[in-house]
Amino acid sequence: MVQNESTSIQNLLDKSSTKQQLTSAQLVVESVKLGEGVVTPQGALSVTTGKYTGRSPKDKYIVEEESIKDKIDWGPVNQPISKEVFQKLYGKVLNHLNGQEQLYVFNGYAGADESTRLPLRVINEFAWHNMFARTMFIRPETKEEGLNINPEFTIVSAPSFKADPEVDGTGSETFIIVSFEEKIILIGGTEYAGEMKKSIFSIMNFLLPEKGILSMHCSSNVGDANRTALFFGLSGTGKTTLSADPNRKLIGDDEHGWSDEGVFNIEGGCYAKTIDLSREKEPQIYDAIRFGAVLENVPLDEENYPKYDDKSLTENTRAAYPLYNIDNTKDPSISGHPTTIIFLTADAFGVLPPISKLTKDQAMYHFLSGFTSKLAGTERGITSPQPVFSTCFGSPFLPLHATVYAEMLGEKIDQHDVEVFLVNTGWTGGRYGEGQRMNLGHTRTMVREAIAGHLSDVEYKQDDIFGLNIPTEVTNIPSDILMPRNAWDNKEDYDQQAKELAKMFKENFEQFGESSKEIAENGGFKYNIEN
Missing domain, CATH: 3.40.449.10 (Phosphoenolpyruvate Carboxykinase, domain 1)
Incomplete structure (x- = not known):
């Protein structure tokens, strides 16, 4: 050394x-003795990180x-x-x-x-x-x-x-x-x-x-009959929220490996964003921030209670807590092979379906794309939704070429006959500012139906632009929201927005070059951007 x-x-x-x-x-x-932090009434250690808050x-x-x-x-x-x-x-x-x-x-x-x-x-x-x-x-x-x-x-x-x-x-x-x-x-x-x-x-x-x-930037949980699910998604797509299901045990919320034996958590704790956290919205996370937890950059009131709605230090307020601070966890944090993979995207263009089933090639395509939207108003100068593409839903942490991870994912999907779904937690009936945010209750229902295997044999219809297979019926979900074009009053506006997003996907995918040409041809969109 x-x-x-x-x-x-x-x-x-x-x-x-x-x-x-x-x-x-x-x-x-x-x-506390060194003056690094203070203890909240719940027992968490509260600290600040100076000018570097991310x-x-x-x-x-x-x-x-x-x-x-x-x-x-x-x-x-x-x-x-x-x-x-x-x-x-x-x-x-x-x-x-x-x-x-x-x-x-x-x-x-x-x-x-x-x-x-x-x-x-x-x-x-x-x-x-x-x-x-x-x-x-x-x-x-x-x-x-x-x-x-x-x-x-x-x-x-x-x-x-x-x-x-x-x-x-x-x-x-x-x-x-x-x-x-x-x-x-x-x-x-x-x-x-x-x-x-x-x-x-x-x-x-x-x-x-x-x-x-296969190393993965995803959350994971497991339910009855050892049915394990993986949730991939960038910030704001609902990865933590949707994987925290009271009827299923949490394996982990951020980093996992998938070996020949199954899935395992890489970590022993969770690192959750806490901005606007409340017990009503996310009770598991809220109650986990007690002794054993570290709060970062969350302002405190006069009695040292956290002010989770205070963004004065940063919007990237965080809590690190051990897995055992959540009651509904799997111990040890390992499970069998996944039966279902969920890719989450918050589409602010309002054109992707609330849920669609992906072929293996489509799964590899969307895995490499890692798409979501940055919304207007979240940063200075952003006046319309901006696409965000993060390779494999975790590009800042990948030392190897992205296709290494995508090819491993494709092999494991084939080997273990895994169903893969793309779930849009963003907008419907119009783009951000015009349409409506997807109903969280509807999204939870669709995700649970997919994980339970209830969407395996239903009828699907393929859309004309993205080539996605959309179920025509999901239990307890209004059928008119399943086809995104039907949810728009102005169909021409939908077509324009959909083609614009499809073009962005294709242009982003060019970065992968010849090594991903087959994936693009078999898993990419049907729409020809030259039209």
Whole structure:
């Protein structure tokens, strides 16, 4: 392992002031004592993350090393950085941490499947960051087990160390650098704890496919007869809401692997957005934010109660809590092969059907597309719905070429005879501002019918533009909403909007080149954009 002349990882572990494998209670006490956070009446540790209230994707790098450089899909997401730059910065960070009065270490795992899990170590400058790591990763059963873990990857986190771009070769004071050969994730210049969680997910997205395991940015639950479902979707599509079903057990809300044995959660906790959170809308999440949870950037009132509707610090307010803070979870968080996959999209153009069944090729096409809409008014300058395409519903975390994941998905759909549905949680009867948002009760019903297998043998009709197979009837759902064109008063306006969206899909798909030509031909839209 790379070492600086004066210090090393082992030096940090051997320091008498380094505290290892502390309990959640001990870390809360440390955090409050150090002035890092306060405790809410519900028992959650509440903290702020300074000026960085979200990830810094432009400051994320992968060391360009001989063993992996031909495997990485280099570009804006996976930016290369030289071994020399990494080594010098790594030495500086180790020296910086060696000079701190206190360090915190957590050893645990990523992956609930014991045969493929990743042993990991997290070295933190802040006690609350160590609490976050203990919450989000899988905890060893005993302190002794944790102390004896031999980590395959180590996160070294130094938020108070800020890089000098001119000297250190970074783009800013912040850096998140992954070295696959040194097995180090180096983080500095940012207090946003989510960088640790997502860095390990990126590592798993590299390691798992090499073992024949599909890594997925999705939620998952399981119900009667071991019928397991996967939910893919970007922010605002309802992934967390729809996977939290009181009649089904939650496996996990964000990161999973799909092996030859079935599905497993990569994490030991959940990292939920909390903006406008209420017990009425999302009771499971609301009640999970108690002792063991970490609240990020949520303003508090005079009595330290969270003000979830307060966006003064950021709209990206978050809560990290262990899975066991939700009653209706699967323990251990593993299950059999999925019987149903749900792709969620919030179509603000109002032209995609509320539910449609996809062929394997269509599933691969929509998986690679990862479509949803950014709505007017959500950001300055956006006056109409803007399409958002995030490859495999998680492009910021994919080190390999996207088609690697898409092809694995197609193989598993074939192998296990999985039904795949595209569900629009966006608008119907018109675009955003003119139509209506999909009724959540209707969406829940359609999703439950699909997962139960009740849409396997119903009659379907294929639409003329997207080539999607739409059920003509779903129990307890008004038939007039199933065909999106019928829900529009002005059919010509629908046709125009639908063709515009189809063109956006096709133009986005061109980025995948010849390697995805067959997927585009077999799974893409019927409409010819030249018409």
